[in-house]
Amino acid sequence: MKWSLRMALSLVTTLLVNLAVLGQAPVNDLYTSPTILTPGVTCTNVAGTVVNATATPGDPAINAATGYDVWYQFTATSVNPVINVSSPGANFTAPRIQVLSGTFGSMANKFNGPIATALTTPLSLVVGTTYYLRVYSASTTAPTTLGDFNICITDVNAPANDAFANVVTLTSGPTCVTPVSGTIANASPSAGDAQVTGCNSVTGDVWYTFTAQSVNPVISMTNIGTSITGLYFGSVTSVRW
Template identity: 35%
Template sequence: MLLVLGGSFSTTQVVAQSFTEGFESTSTLTDWYIRNNSDTIASTTLAQNWGFGNPTNFPAQAGATGSYVAVGYQSTNSTVGATISNWLFTPSRTFSNGDVISFYTRVSANPTSFPDRLEVRLSTTGSGLNVGTSSATVGDFTTLLLSVNPTLSTTGYPGAWTQYTATISGLTGPTAGRVAFRYFVTDGGGNGVNSDYIGIDSYTYTSLSTPPANDNCAGAINLTQGATCTPITGNVAYATQSQAACGDGTANDDVWYKFTATSTGATITVDGSTNFDAVVEVFSGACGGLTSISCTDGTLADGIEAVTANALVIGQTYYIRVFDWYSAVPATTNFTICVQQFT
């Protein structure tokens, strides 16, 4: 039996490039999604989705007894053996070669009468969730990182929590994408010869990349306020969250700038690249004691944000925070920024 969750998990934000998820609560699950592409499913049968584990089957690897995710033979309600293809998508990230993914998994018993299989797949096409529309398709998740019990052996899936590790390789450079778990069992379901119940716990993604130098207020890059706009290029790749977002966006990738006022008014212009939905916040004060004086998100992706700040004190330093509105990694992470005199 499975304790079921809905079609996506999304409330608070994972705020760092590297992270660990112990599945203690839905409040920690942001940018996680599920999709069931199994043969013969009924959308009204909630037990077919991934969900939190049932401790009567076995307890979690760590934390509270039910704090793991699980899926099983109820992924299909076919009256004959069917192919199960049930997906769990982890948060989007900007991947680099050498990044490491690890997790624990197990089944109820080994050996088992109803073998299970788990694939771990990578998409390098941004934050999308394309896995096609059938049990046979994988869509953009064409890279198989590892497979647990690939031959559906009765002894191939561990009956005790066991850690598995995969290392990202073969990328040509920093690449936005997702890792996904695929519960993939042929001749499965309640009327098949395969599939029972698996659990996953203590998922960890470790990035070898370092955040940008201006990831926090203390590293803010200096901008020159001029009579005209002279833009420089910025990038939120690998940035982490410094503080909560202004407005209703998510500031999980904010970067910082500063300028010394040369006039009592300033216009800050940020031009986002394709699919980059910039949010711009301006502060007075000093790092550790900032006061927000403006927050702007007036356009959608690809738009230009222009913030006008008035009543500035000439000679005083002001800080600017830029982040992408969405919780997922944007398809492109760069933008331009400038500060211009305004009177």
């Protein structure tokens, strides 16, 4: 009887292990059934998993197409939302994110990189456009356990003078008495003008305008953050930072 009991327990254990190994793929394993995410002003985590996930070949834009992945979809409500994948399981190897636009088969890559990089990289999305979000690993072997994670999309407001139409007015004077504070955090790139397009147009910028009181005014910038790369004139009366 003892031998029979051990045999029965062994068979049950083996069956459970095999079921785990051959377990069902996540509900959003395919791009045709993505989980819908809703951006918000705060991070509202949605639980996800790559346990038993499979690869998605068939589109040239997909990075590491032989790696396992799961799919999400969201409609952009800001230009540079923050995508946060947190608390990845121990068996989720080198988790990465890819943001894609368009139709499967001819998608365009908007961002691709490690989950930490996604927290600080401006995405320059188009508000109102729907995007695919792929959470994946370059590894070809999906975990059978410990592959869970959390994901959320948070909207961050752009600067008030992010667009050319919303310039901040600067007043020139004989001395720099009251500096005007500014930021390019979460700024989006500008397009539509040949001079702008040819001058670091892929990076975020903010806009100012002033009326010249002298032929050669001195424009000073202080306490400059490391993300600011230059000061450019868009015309004789406007300044682009």
